[in-house]
Amino acid sequence: xxxxxxxxxxxxTATGQRVTxxxxxxxxxxxxxxxxxxxxxxxxxxxxxxxxxxxxxxxxLERFSAQQFPDLHSELNLSSLELGDSALYFCASSVxxxxxxxxxxxxxxxxxx
Amino acid sequence: GQNIDQPTExxxxxxxxxxxxxxxxxxxxxxxxxxxxxxxxxxTFLSYNVLDGLEEKGRFSSFLSRSKGxxxxxxxxxxxxxxxxxLCAPMDSNYQxxxxxxxxxxxxx
Numbered sequence: 001x002x003x004x005x006x007x008x009x010x011x012x013t014a015t016g017q018r019v020t021x022x023x024x025x026x027x028x029x030x031x032x033x034x035x036x037x038x039x040x041x042x043x044x045x046x047x048x049x050x051x052x053x054x055x056x057x058x059x060x061l062e063r064f065s066a067q068q069f070p071d072l073h074s075e076l077n078l079s080s081l082e083l084g085d086s087a088l089y090f091c092a093s094s095v096x097x098x099x100x101x102x103x104x105x106x107x108x109x110x111x112x113x
Numbered sequence: 114g115q116n117i118d119q120p121t122e123x124x125x126x127x128x129x130x131x132x133x134x135x136x137x138x139x140x141x142x143x144x145x146x147x148x149x150x151x152x153x154x155x156x157t158f159l160s161y162n163v164l165d166g167l168e169e170k171g172r173f174s175s176f177l178s179r180s181k182g183x184x185x186x187x188x189x190x191x192x193x194x195x196x197x198x199x200l201c202a203p204m205d206s207n208y209q210x211x212x213x214x215x216x217x218x219x220x221x222x
Contacts, residue, residue, distance in 0.1 A: 002155065042214035043156070043200065056209055090155055098143070098208035104155035 003027065004105035006091050012111045018079040021108045025072055025093030031055070032074040033102065034066055035090040043090070049074055050097045081112045115139050117213030119201050124219045125191055133186045133199050133216045141206020147175050147186045148200040150215065156200060159186070188218075196220045 003026035013019055025032050034046040045058035049068035060066075063081075068074045078085060091105045116138045125131040137145070144163035148156035162168055162177035162184065174187040186199055198215040205211055 002157075043212040045210065045212065048209075056207065058209075088153070099146075099204065099210050100161070101158065102146075102210075104157070106155055 002103040002105065004029075004091060004093050004103050006089075006105035006108050008108060009106070010109050010111075012113065013081060014113055015081055015083060017081050017112075018077065019081065019110065021076040021078070021089055021091075021110075023074045023076070023091030023093075023105055025074070025091075026103055029093035029095050029103070030072065031094045031097055031099070032068055032072070033092040033094075033099065034060075034074070034076050035092065036087045037090065037107075038084075038087040041087075046076070055097060078110070083112050086110055086112045115205065115211045117201055117203070117211055119199075119213045119216045121214070122217045122219065124221060125188075127191055127193060127220055127222050129191050130187065130189050131191060131218065133188075133201075133218065135184045135186075135201030135213060137182050137184070137201070137203045137211070137213075139203050139205040139211055142179060143204040143206065143208055145175075145177055145184050145201065145203040146210065147184075148202065149197050150200060151197045159199075191220050193220050193222070 005024045030051045036044045046060040048056040066076045088107045090107045092102045094102045118136045147159040150156040160175040167176045200215040201213045202210040
């Protein structure tokens with residue numbers, strides 16, 4: 001158990017819908033990272049927040065957005081969902097702004113039908 | 114641009130030794146990570162190298178040559194549970210991890 005929690009574990013929804021994925025970092029960690037991993041593909045970095053502020057952006061679509069709240073939990077919002085958005089979405093956290101000792105949550109498996 | 118190159122798949126025998134290579138090109142360099150990922154599960158940290166040389170940790174060792182943009186992960190005394198993907202991830206000058214596609218390691222009895 002990494003100490004990073006993600007909810008829900010599984011999510012099935014239809015094309016065109018909007019969903020919200022939630023992540024709680026390890027206690028004391030200020031950085032939260034979001035990743036997308038499609039079937040048999042590598043990890044795609046989406047976005048990083050550090051202490052409530054957006055710190056870095058990767059290959060995140062305009063239909064996707066995220067935020068980190070004052071209690072440091074984070075949410076990833078995916079809208080106008082397409083079949084190709086079906087993937088595992090991982091959240092990770094680290095103490096510092098740099099990803100030393102980055103711990104991953106168990107992931108949310110999103111299926112868009 | 115930034116680029117990571119790892120073999121897509123490797124096969125090895127239980128009890129043997131395997132070396133997974135990674136070559137990289139990044140904008141600046143602040144060390145390199147190796148992660149293990151079992152199918153459908155989250156990646157877990159294996160090693161971090163920032164200086165040239167070999168770092169040994171039990172059955173796993175990781176090597177780095179910064180001048181060559183090269184790293185390898187060495188796994189000894191292979192066990193069936195080592196069947197997984199191994200991800201090489203150098204950190205660039207902005208402290209961002211650049212993720213390779215990973216090497217799928219298959220262990221046969």
